[in-house]
Amino acid sequence: MDTTSTDTECPYRQRLASATWVGFDLDDTLHEFRNASSAASNSVIRTISEQYAMPTQLLQQKYAVILREKTSHAFADDRSSHDYRKEGFLALLESVEIAADDEFIQGLLVTYERSLAASLKLKDGALGLLQRLKSLGKKVVVITEGPQDAQEWTVTQLGIAPCVDYLATTNQFRSTKTTGLFSHVLKHLGVAPDDIVYIGDNLDRDIVPAVDEGILCIYLADTPTVRTGEGVFRASSLAEDEQLLQNWPVV
Template identity: 30%
Template sequence: MTQSENTNRPQSRAVFFDVDDTLYDHLIPFRQALEEVLATSAEFPYPEAYHRMRFYSDKLSAEAGGTPTHGRALEEMRTQRFVLALREFGLELSDTQAAQVQAAYLRRQFDITLFEGARGLIAGLMEQGLTVGIITNGPPEHQMKKITALGLRDLIPPERVFISGAVGITKPDRRLFDHVADKLGLSPANCTYIGDSWRNDIVGALDAGWKVLWFNHRGAEPESAHPMPSQVTNYAEIERELLRSL
């Protein structure tokens, strides 16, 4: 192929999604775990506590040099995030209680459903010929169970699912996004990433030169001086923004 032919060849466009709190409501299993183990009431500030749990999850992951994928380090990070987060709301958890909450939280994560409009959007994008995939942090087996529970394994090909624990690079490291683009022969400028976490999703994708939609359905604040991307709060808004940019 000549350089002229390559220049005139249409460039493949791609859309990738985060999983946790982007494809499904991550707050639901969090709330259910607290109710089951700690008997928290309807008045407990679940959204605020969830936000802090996610903060400590990201913080502990960064301190560990990336999300641990197995063993004692992973279990300690998972339980410690609950201890630290819930302490801010007057709940002092023993190590045993934290482990029980974590176990309940994990069980509940496999009884999940996609956000309204998510499956239709993904199917529609694929019908238009776009490359659609997933980029998520976590242990491979654990994240694949969520993807299966969401009914996406029959829709998104396995070669377009990138899990940090399998790749060996953790968001927000831009090298994970670089790896995805290189692996699939995509130009970063033609890739769009949709995620909820400023620290993991927005920063990493922007650093890699990707377009970004911040699925900021919990009203979070930016955590760095990166350029502000378009914000969306539901899948109808995601679809409208994608139609403008693709």
Template identity: 40%
Template sequence: MRSRPKMEAHNNTTIERLKNATWYFFDLDDTLHEFRKASSAAVDATLRLILQNHAHHELSSGEPLTIAELKAEYLKILKTGTSAAFVDGKTSHEYRAERFQGVMNAFGIDCTEQQMQVLLDTYETAIMQNLQLKEGAISLLRTLKHQGKSIAIITEGPQDSQERTVGALGLEPYFDRLITTNKLGVAKIDGLFGRALEMIDVKSKEVVMVGDSWDRDVVPALEAGIKCVWFAEKDEGGERMVALGGEEKRVILVNSLGRLQSMILEAQD
């Protein structure tokens, strides 16, 4: 991770940057909605079903299988399996099936195609039921559209699941483009932002990127020449000066989408 220097107050350059942008790029998961919470609820529901279906399954030690062991294995698989950030074009159901099959394989549990389909349906139902927008998301997007800005979602994830998420959250009216790593076959850290600029035919200096991940949103967007807003809910507002490629780059930092909206409105005054 790149170092994050001391916070500075916002200045007039920052306000002009927000005002002059013609496009705003947004990350989706954990920027516009509470993905981690929804995904965690879906994983828990699915693992509980696996345990329920195999309640009498014993480990090699003779001890009964527990939900904690299933979840630990799932998290291990998730950590090692998403480094490529969904660039191989598979559907969300294929990714999920691989993960849950991997968990069951680790404990010697057999699973038929029909049983796997039930698990996938359980996950899908649970994640849709637990989707929740970040506070202030719709109001911010409405403000940007009212000002005539174009908006794109730039996200790492399967195309099909991100389309379902955008639809379920009611975000479709506010976005002009949905660009995923899954569709283009390139991760954010490997050039997705440059590809997005080419697809949309816009210059980097005309874009502001908003995302929650320093490493997968802010740094690669900066490397593509895009101005950035880092959405860090547990941090303070302000700015960061970052040394990147021999240059000092200024990053806007906000701890709420409402704060970003206020800054954008201030820029228009």
């Protein structure tokens, strides 16, 4: 059962307040990634549907399967976002027996990026929280799974690059969150686990592996019934930024 702790009941409160670094996941933690990527993918699918008279529902079903397969290793190699997207679009076209020329593929890449840029939106409270942390002298690291170039582009497009001291990706460290990314980032930055707090929205890929490294975590979760463990705080949104360093509810 979730409870709200007083200072004397919460042994982690001082650690939360004194941490030098605050880490964030990027996609669906700092911005509405699912919405933006869905809008971009749908733009591509509509383009294919109109060009080749293919049912959009069929294309959506095929592409959903492809995305699950292509992202299973969370971009832990040195390819760019264009490489991943091109591979995905080619796989989609192949799955419905369409042989498109390179010009059409390049057009799909442009369509996707333009739609993605137009759909990017910060989570409520994200900018205020980042600015407050910087005003308190905290250092901010974004630890995220994805191609380095795409995540750098996203941080810039969202307007939060000035608040981010370091951006770490699976693409850069050749490791996913579940296969050692947090350990690699801490070593690279020279940061001890007890000097960082990490905020993420995915229990399995953010919270569990970070806690395993000894990092205190804040789990963004709308579902209060999800159970976590020791060293994990719960927040319903980043808009609760005034509670980051005090009175955060313990799980």
